[in-house]
Amino acid sequence: MDRNIVLQVHNVSFAYEKALVLKNISFSVGQGDFIALVGPNGSGKTTLLKIILGTLIPREGEIRLDGKPVLSYPPKERAKKMSYVSQQPSAGFPLTVQELVSLGRYPHEERFRQAAGDTQAIEEALRLTDSLPFRERKFTALSGGEKQKVLIARALAQTSYLLLLDEPTVHLDLYFQLQILNGLKTLCSEGRSTVVAVLHDLNLVSLFADEVLLLKSGEPVAFGKVAEVMNEGSMRDAFAVEVAVSRDSQSGAVYFLPRRPHR
Amino acid sequence: MRRISLSWLILFFFFSLSLFLALSIGPVKISLFALSPRDQTILLNLRLPRALSSFFVGGGLALSGAVFQGLFRNPLADSYLLGISSGASLGAAAALVLGFTSPLAMFTGVSFFSFLGSLLALSLVFYFGRRDGYFSVFRLLLSGLGVGLLFSSLVAVLMIMAEEELRALIFFFMGGFSSASWETTWMAITLVPVCVWIAFYYARELNVLLLGEETALSSGVNTRRIQAIYAILAAFLTSISVSVAGLIGFVGLIIPHMVRMVFGADHRILLPVTFLLGGTFLILCDTIAKVVLAPSELPVGVVTSLFGVPVFLYLLKKERGEYGL
Numbered sequence: 001m002d003r004n005i006v007l008q009v010h011n012v013s014f015a016y017e018k019a020l021v022l023k024n025i026s027f028s029v030g031q032g033d034f035i036a037l038v039g040p041n042g043s044g045k046t047t048l049l050k051i052i053l054g055t056l057i058p059r060e061g062e063i064r065l066d067g068k069p070v071l072s073y074p075p076k077e078r079a080k081k082m083s084y085v086s087q088q089p090s091a092g093f094p095l096t097v098q099e100l101v102s103l104g105r106y107p108h109e110e111r112f113r114q115a116a117g118d119t120q121a122i123e124e125a126l127r128l129t130d131s132l133p134f135r136e137r138k139f140t141a142l143s144g145g146e147k148q149k150v151l152i153a154r155a156l157a158q159t160s161y162l163l164l165l166d167e168p169t170v171h172l173d174l175y176f177q178l179q180i181l182n183g184l185k186t187l188c189s190e191g192r193s194t195v196v197a198v199l200h201d202l203n204l205v206s207l208f209a210d211e212v213l214l215l216k217s218g219e220p221v222a223f224g225k226v227a228e229v230m231n232e233g234s235m236r237d238a239f240a241v242e243v244a245v246s247r248d249s250q251s252g253a254v255y256f257l258p259r260r261p262h263r
Numbered sequence: 264m265r266r267i268s269l270s271w272l273i274l275f276f277f278f279s280l281s282l283f284l285a286l287s288i289g290p291v292k293i294s295l296f297a298l299s300p301r302d303q304t305i306l307l308n309l310r311l312p313r314a315l316s317s318f319f320v321g322g323g324l325a326l327s328g329a330v331f332q333g334l335f336r337n338p339l340a341d342s343y344l345l346g347i348s349s350g351a352s353l354g355a356a357a358a359l360v361l362g363f364t365s366p367l368a369m370f371t372g373v374s375f376f377s378f379l380g381s382l383l384a385l386s387l388v389f390y391f392g393r394r395d396g397y398f399s400v401f402r403l404l405l406s407g408l409g410v411g412l413l414f415s416s417l418v419a420v421l422m423i424m425a426e427e428e429l430r431a432l433i434f435f436f437m438g439g440f441s442s443a444s445w446e447t448t449w450m451a452i453t454l455v456p457v458c459v460w461i462a463f464y465y466a467r468e469l470n471v472l473l474l475g476e477e478t479a480l481s482s483g484v485n486t487r488r489i490q491a492i493y494a495i496l497a498a499f500l501t502s503i504s505v506s507v508a509g510l511i512g513f514v515g516l517i518i519p520h521m522v523r524m525v526f527g528a529d530h531r532i533l534l535p536v537t538f539l540l541g542g543t544f545l546i547l548c549d550t551i552a553k554v555v556l557a558p559s560e561l562p563v564g565v566v567t568s569l570f571g572v573p574v575f576l577y578l579l580k581k582e583r584g585e586y587g588l
Contacts, residue, residue, distance in 0.1 A: 055480050079483030086477055093336070093473055093528035103471050107483035111467070154474070158482065 004031040005067075006162055006194050007052065012061035014047055014218075021047050022218045025061070027211075031161070032191045034184070036205040037198045038230070039215035040239050045198040046087060048215075049164050052196065053084050065162070079107035083158035085151050087166040087198075094138040097150050101125055101135075104157030117159070125156035128183045130176070144171035152180060165197040169204065177201070181208045202230065202243075202256040214238055227254050236262050270525055274539055281546040285314040288550055290558055313443040317549040317563070318542035319451035320440075320504040321514055325541020326462055326534060327497035327504075328515025329522070333469045333530055334493050337400050341515035342501040344404060346384045346411035348512075351498075351505035352436065353414040353421075354380025359432055360425045371506065374450060378502035384410050385498045397476050438509040438564030440549050451507050458500050459538050465489055466530035473528070511564045514541055517574045 007029040014022040022044045029035050037045040050056040052063050054070045063070040065081055073081070083104070095103075101122050108115035126132045129149040134142065139150060148171040155163060163184070169177040185208050187193035199205050205212060205226060212229045214221040216238040222229040235243040235256070242259040287295055289310060293302040328341040342348045354376035357363055365375035387410045392403035418436075425432055468489045471479045479486050504511065518541040519533065526532050545563070548570070552561040 050477070053477075053481055055477055075480070075485050076483035079481060082481070084478060084481035086475065088475075093333070093338070093523065095470070095473065095528045099470075099527070099529055100474070103474060103482065106467065106471050109467065111464070164481075 005029070006031050006065065007196070008062075008064040008067075009048075009052065010062045010064065012048070012051060012058045012063065014044075014051055014056060014058050020059075020218065022051070022058075025213075025215075025220055027213055027220075027223045029162075029194055029196060031194055032188045034188045034195045034208055034210050035197070036209035036212045037196065037215065038200075038202070038205055038212050038238075039221075042217075043215040043238075044218040045215060046166055047218075049084070049166055049196070049198060053082065053164055054078060076107040079158060079160065081160050082162040082164060083155040083160040084164045085155045085166060085168055087170070094140040096136055097126075097131060097139055097142070097153075098122070098135045100139050100150055101131070101153045101157050104154040104159075107158065107160075121157045121159050125153040128156055128187075129153040130179060145173060145176055148172055149176065149180065161192070161194055163193055163195045163197075165195065167198050167200060169199070169201065177204060184208075202235075206230070206253045206255060207251075230254065230256070271536075274536065274543070278539060278543045278546075281543045281550070282314055282318070285317070285546045285550045286310050288554055290553075308444070312445045312448040313440045313549070314546055316443040316448045316451055316507055317440050317545045319448075319455040320508045320511070320542075321545020321548075322538040322542030323451065323455045323458065323500040324504050324511060324514040325518035325544070326459060326538045327500040328541075329519035329530070329534055329537045330462060330469070330493050330497040331515070332519055333473060333533075334490060334497075335398055335400065335403055336473055336475070337404070338520065339404065339516070340407075341513075342381075342497065343411070343512055343515065345388050345407035346409070346414060347381045347388070347407075347498050347501045348505060348510060349411040349414035349418070350384025351377040351381040351502040352510060353417050354378065354383075354502070355435065355505055356418045356421045356432060359435065360421045360428050370450070374502070374506040377506045378499060380414070381498040381502040381505075382495070384414060385494055389494065435509045437562035438511040438567075439552065439560065439562045440508055441560050443507075447507050451503055454503055455500065458496050459535065461492070461496055462534050463531070465492060466534055469493065469530045469534075470528075509562075509564065511545070512568045513570070513572065513574075514545055514567055517570070518544055520574075 005028050009025055009027050012022060012025045013020065025048060037048060039045055047056060051058050052070065065073065070078065102118070104125065105115060105118045105121060108118070126135055129152050131149050131153050134146060139147065142150065148168065152168055169180060172180060181204060184193065184195050188195055209226055211224060212226050213223045214229050214234060221234055221238050230245070232243060232245055235241060240262045242262050244257040244259055245254055246257070247254050286306060287293070291305055293305055298306060331340040331342065331345060332338055355373045358372035358376040363376050364372045367375060388403060388406045391406035392398050394402055422429060422432055468484050471482050471484045472486065472489065476486050519537050522533055522537045522540055526536050545567070548566040549563045552563045552566045555561055
């Protein structure tokens with residue numbers, strides 16, 4: 001089946017000084033896909049996101065964005081195609097929510113001038129993340145969950161078609177986890193976004209991801225559909241945990257019940 | 264918006280008032296509305312350059328503080344805590360004691376070497392303040408503290424070496440504008456506005472940098488370039504202030520915080536307002552320094568510290584982790 005490939009990760013390896021943390025990672029992402037990066041702590045998920053982003057340079061291999069090496073794009077052009085939400089929310093001074101989300105428009109702006117579509121993009125990002133009620137509040141005064149929503153809103157306001165998210169639901173309660181991921185999934189279904197996200201909650205992965213890259217110690221265990229990749233054996237192998245895998249009779253989605261550490 | 268406009272009006276009012284006071288008040292009584300030839304000489308050759316020096320130095324110091332705080336996302340960063348002032352002082356002291364002269368005709372030896380000293384301090388703080396390619400708040404402040412102590416010790420060595428220049432050195436380091444003249448003022452008047460413009464020009468990038476280096480990179484900001492531009496700019500402003508007026512503490516620390524409380528954290532507004540308020544604050548401090556123990560003068564650095572230290576300690580106590588400290 002032909003699909004519009006937006007991201008290709010080809011045989012990527014990476015080392016911090018001498019310690020090899022990623023080995024021979026290859027996969028491709030089509031337009032509108034929702035890809036989950038799954039694996040235990042220290043398996044290289046965040047490092048892989050940063051390599052895709054272009055902030056880390058792989059020792060071997062290549063990242064291609066829209067068919068061109070990711071590092072060949074000027075920074076602003078790259079930012080128009082790809083946005084990022086980091087693991088640790090950070091904003092050093094008390095900007096308002098509105099001001100912070102508007103920073104997502106930076107790659108589209110000309111100096112001292114708003115870009116076309118700025119207001120609409122900011123409004124939509126605030127609406128999609130349910131951040132409109134506190135748009136005038138200071139970011140530093142928000143709860144962890146609210147901060148996370150605002151940071152996702154900033155990335156959405158960037159209106160790039162590839163979203164890289166590092167544990168986007170980590171501070172959110174169950175309701176907002178579903179709300180945010182539903183919103184992202186809708187954007188993917190409509191072909192307006194493509195998501196590559198590090199997720200720790202296996203059940204959320206099952207509900208929302210089209211495909212999963214399972215990593216262990218920097219090496220790919222498997223890449224493919226959730227039901228194919230995530231089974232008792234692969235979970236035991238990757239996480240060293242005994243996991244019961246069942247199928248929901250209503251949705252048909254698989255779900256996971258961790259039982260005990262595997263000895 | 265109305266609040267912001269009103270705040271601007273108030274700010275300009277205080278600027279005009281402070282300038283009026285600085286030009287009116289001094290050891291010799293003059294009336295600005297009926298100037299004799301002698302009064303004209305005092306006004307144009309003494310008080311005006313002194314007021315303009317204090318305005319541009321104060322504005323420059325405050326601006327450099329706002330830039331350092333934004334660049335490193337830390338409310339306590341300024342040229343003092345980062346050791347940049349000590350670097351500038353070492354350069355200036357070396358020029359005074361060892362008689363170094365500037366290779367550029369437009370700068371005095373003190374100006375040129377204070378800039379070199381500030382750049383040296385900045386390079387060391389940058390080198391030791393980074394970990395895994397990114398700045399760490401604690402590393403930066405600790406590096407700044409270390410570099411500041413090292414350079415201050417070297418200044419002490421120079422002071423011991425100094426004989427005839429000792430008095431000039433002590434006077435220099437106490438900070439002040441009592442010897443201000445057009446010769447010392449022109450540099451501040453011509454170069455500081457250029458720095459203000461450059462700082463304002465890249466203010467949007469500085470806003471994006473508040474989100475952290477990685478997020479700024481992913482937003483399309485050339486972070487290394489912006490960090491280099493702003494750091495050199497702030498070091499340059501510090502060295503201008505040191506070479507014009509010696510060491511003046513805390514203007515860079517307190518003024519940006521006062522402005523953030525009223526105008527918010529958007530650098531497109533923060534930077535120009537900080538400059539204006541910093542300049543106004545230092546004109547007022549210098550006027551107080553002139554009159555409070557007349558006919559003697561207090562060093563202006565003493566007056567700014569008397570205001571600055573309590574605010575600094577208050578900020579330290581009030582900080583509740585919003586800035587990652």
